[in-house]
Amino acid sequence: MASFLERAGFPKPAPKEGRTTERLAVVAGHYGSGKTNFAVNLALHLAAGDGWAERFGLVREPLSVTLVDLDIVNPYFRAADAGELVRAAGVRLVAPRYAGSNLDIPALPPEVGQVFSADCRAVFDVGGDDAGAIALGRYAADFERAGYQFLFCVNFRRIETRTPREAYELLREIEAASRLRATAIVNNTNLGEETTAALVRESLPPMEELAALSGLPVAGVTALPGVAAELPGALPVERHIGVPF
Amino acid sequence: MSEKLLMKGNEAVAEAAIRAGCRHFFGYPITPQTELSAYMAKRMPKIGGTFLQAESEVAAINMVLGAGAAGARVMTSSSSPGISLKSEGLSYIVGSEVPCVVMNVQRGGPGLGGIQPAQSDYFQATRGPGHGDMHLIVLAPASVQEMVDLCYDAFDLADLYRNPVMILADGMLGQMMEPVEFENQPHRELPEKSWATNGHQNRRPHNVINSLYLKAPELEAHVRDIFKKYETIREKESRCEAYLADDAEILLVAYGAAARLCKNAVKMARERGVRAGLLRPITLWPFPERQLFSHTEHTKAFLTVEMSMGQMVEDVKLASQFRVPTYFYGRTGGVIPTPEEILEQILKIAGGAR
Numbered sequence: 152m153a154s155f156l157e158r159a160g161f162p163k164p165a166p167k168e169g170r171t172t173e174r175l176a177v178v179a180g181h182y183g184s185g186k187t188n189f190a191v192n193l194a195l196h197l198a199a200g201d202g203w204a205e206r207f208g209l210v211r212e213p214l215s216v217t218l219v220d221l222d223i224v225n226p227y228f229r230a231a232d233a234g235e236l237v238r239a240a241g242v243r244l245v246a247p248r249y250a251g252s253n254l255d256i257p258a259l260p261p262e263v264g265q266v267f268s269a270d271c272r273a274v275f276d277v278g279g280d281d282a283g284a285i286a287l288g289r290y291a292a293d294f295e296r297a298g299y300q301f302l303f304c305v306n307f308r309r310i311e312t313r314t315p316r317e318a319y320e321l322l323r324e325i326e327a328a329s330r331l332r333a334t335a336i337v338n339n340t341n342l343g344e345e346t347t348a349a350l351v352r353e354s355l356p357p358m359e360e361l362a363a364l365s366g367l368p369v370a371g372v373t374a375l376p377g378v379a380a381e382l383p384g385a386l387p388v389e390r391h392i393g394v395p396f
Numbered sequence: 397m398s399e400k401l402l403m404k405g406n407e408a409v410a411e412a413a414i415r416a417g418c419r420h421f422f423g424y425p426i427t428p429q430t431e432l433s434a435y436m437a438k439r440m441p442k443i444g445g446t447f448l449q450a451e452s453e454v455a456a457i458n459m460v461l462g463a464g465a466a467g468a469r470v471m472t473s474s475s476s477p478g479i480s481l482k483s484e485g486l487s488y489i490v491g492s493e494v495p496c497v498v499m500n501v502q503r504g505g506p507g508l509g510g511i512q513p514a515q516s517d518y519f520q521a522t523r524g525p526g527h528g529d530m531h532l533i534v535l536a537p538a539s540v541q542e543m544v545d546l547c548y549d550a551f552d553l554a555d556l557y558r559n560p561v562m563i564l565a566d567g568m569l570g571q572m573m574e575p576v577e578f579e580n581q582p583h584r585e586l587p588e589k590s591w592a593t594n595g596h597q598n599r600r601p602h603n604v605i606n607s608l609y610l611k612a613p614e615l616e617a618h619v620r621d622i623f624k625k626y627e628t629i630r631e632k633e634s635r636c637e638a639y640l641a642d643d644a645e646i647l648l649v650a651y652g653a654a655a656r657l658c659k660n661a662v663k664m665a666r667e668r669g670v671r672a673g674l675l676r677p678i679t680l681w682p683f684p685e686r687q688l689f690s691h692t693e694h695t696k697a698f699l700t701v702e703m704s705m706g707q708m709v710e711d712v713k714l715a716s717q718f719r720v721p722t723y724f725y726g727r728t729g730g731v732i733p734t735p736e737e738i739l740e741q742i743l744k745i746a747g748g749a750r
Contacts, residue, residue, distance in 0.1 A: 182431075183402055183573050226427055226511050227571040308402045308575075310411070342402050342575040394572050395732055396656040 154323040161327065172210045173298045174272050177287065178337075179325050180304035181312045182279030185339040185388075187222070189304055189373060190276035191233045192388045194218040194242045197272055203386065207370050208300045208334070215271045219263055220246035222278040223286050230276040233391045243271075259286060267293040277329070280321065287329035294331055302370060303333045305361065307340045307354040315360035322365060335370035336362060339388075346374065348381035400577050405540045406431035406570040409499055409563065410439070412547035413471050415578055418497070419445035420470040422459035424452060427511045428567035429475045429501035453478045457485030457498075464494040465605040467592030469551055473499035475567070476517050477508060479525065486560055487526025491607025493591075493622070495554035497547070498532070499563045501570035504730040512730025513567030515652060518707035521564050522681040529619050531626055533561040533633065534680040536651040540574035546678070552584040553633065557625050558591075564680060566703065568653040568732065629682055636684035637676040640666065644673025646745055647691050649712050650701040651677045654733070658701050661738035668739075670746045680708070685715040692719040697745050701738055702726045 178190040196203035198216040205211075218237050220230035230237075231246040238244060245262045266273040267290070277287050287294075303325070305318045312318040322333055340346075340354035351374050362369050371386045373379070379387035403411070410432045413421075421436040433449070440447035446463075450456035456472050463470040474482060479500045489496060502517045504510040521534045533553050537543040543565060550561040593603045609615035637655075640662060641647055650658040655676040665672035675691065677684050698720055700709040709724045716722060725741045727733045 183404065225571075227567065306402060308400070310401050310403055310407060313401070342400055343573060345400065345575045394568065394656075395734060396653075396660050 179277040184304040186304040224278040281324040281328035284329040291330035410435035412544040422456040453481035457482040483525035490530040493558040516704035634682040635678040639674040641673035660735035
């Protein structure tokens with residue numbers, strides 16, 4: 152079945168073509184899909200060169216890593232919160248200048264432009280939904296020139312992506328707002344501290360259905376280490392973003 | 397929907413309000429409350445409800461008065477500076493004895509302040525916030541699930557007592573995500589809204605909703621009637637959670653997000669052999685005075701922890717009738733105290749008490 156945007160007259164985008172490995176990774180999805188935490192994990196593992204990030208189609212050359220906090224819609228729980236941690240791991244953090252401060256303006260930092268021309272790898276943590284993805288559209292032409300992987304994070308326990316259909320609609324809205332194409336799905340289904348291996352397993356059928364609907368491959372299923380240990384093939388993610396209790 | 401979902405506090409309150417029968421929402425966006433309005437904007441049109449972004453908070457609260465007067469379940473939400481703007485309207489709503497629910501997702505103040513979480517609107521919520529002899533019923537959730545449960549209750553309490561109910565949260569609770577379920581919606585026996593201005597159908601005299609009483613004895617009688625309700629509310633509705641409180645030498649008193657931090661600090665203190673406990677007011681007005689007073693029998697000290705310069709601490713002193721020393725620890729302006737900082741205070745008091 153066609154997505155809402157296709158029914159409204161927008162053509163279904165052709166699958167994105169390009170190299171199999173890229174320098175740049177875009178992480179986007181619904182609020183609460185766990186994309187920020189995933190983006191921080193991805194940047195840390197890229198910097199560590201430990202093979203964790205291999206499946207996401209990024210170049211393996213030991214280029215420096217930049218984490219770009221492109222979230223201009225959410226003032227709380229953002230990549231910049233993990234600033235100390237990522238800097239200590241040798242990752243450069245580029246964040247809106249006023250991120251986490253009291254000056255609540257959606258201004259993008261000029262340093263973002265550097266990652267397109269510089270010889271570096273970069274992970275972009277994008278704001279939630281299509282509203283957050285609009286910020287990405289400003290760089291669409293730069294991304295097309297430089298090449299990119301676009302990882303769509305999905306949590307089937309979030310209110311607006313409970314079904315593959317809803318997740319697919321959101322994916323299309325994010326693509327339309329960002330003017331970029333998704334290249335893979337990252338299944339990050341969780342219920343916070345109450346996540347179990349069974350709960351993640353329940354998300355596999357809708358994940359496969361989303362893959363079929365969108366024609367996108369599943370790049371990985373992620374879970375906190377304790378849960379991932381019980382799931383063969385799952386990718387452990389550490390919790391770096393969250394509440395102080 | 398029996399399955400658990402991961403939701404932000406702001407979204408969860410919006411969904412709970414809709415499930416409680418709220419079909420009218422009037423608001424004006426402000427960080428860190430905006431997801432609530434955004435959720436209402438998306439959902440209300442789909443279920444035949446009204447979402448209206450007013451031209452200001454002042455307009456929004458007066459729309460709440462109108463819809464509530466017609467007998468509808470109605471809600472508005474804002475964050476600290478926006479609540480100040482709504483306070484005149486809230487006084488009118490109390491005077492008019494109209495039920496409604498108001499959510500305050502507190503941020504740092506005074507003035508425009510900041511956008512990070514704070515608890516510095518305690519005085520405003522419990523002492524007013526409008527002019528005249530008035531109170532709001534003030535509920536203080538400490539988790540996303542409790543935001544849902546108290547939201548259900550808020551609509552019932554408002555209808556039962558014909559008085560606005562405020563859910564006093566903070567930016568942390570509004571923004572954070574936790575698993576939540578929407579089952580277990582309680583059902584109180586509620587009186588029919590025979591006072592509502594919803595059309596008399598030639599079957600009854602006109603109902604009038606009004607807060608203007610120009611004859612002093614009439615206004616006094618009206619206010620005394622409202623305060624009779626408040627006596628009942630004080631008797632029946634005060635609530636708190638006690639955590640390891642019964643044998644506590646040092647009893648922490650905290651609400652909302654601060655209580656979550658205190659719970660961790662209490663655990664850490666117990667591991668070090670200090671008998672700490674926590675009393676968490678769930679209703680801030682009425683304050684759980686009797687419950688707190690009962691702990692003066694065995695507690696050597698109270699430690700009130702707030703994300704403010706110290707507001708609830710005054711209620712703790714009053715409720716304890718100064719029988720036990722009351723200490724205070726707070727961070728403000730959007731700074732969140734860590735459990736370690738709180739533990740340090742507990743240990744300091746424990747050291748001094750020995």
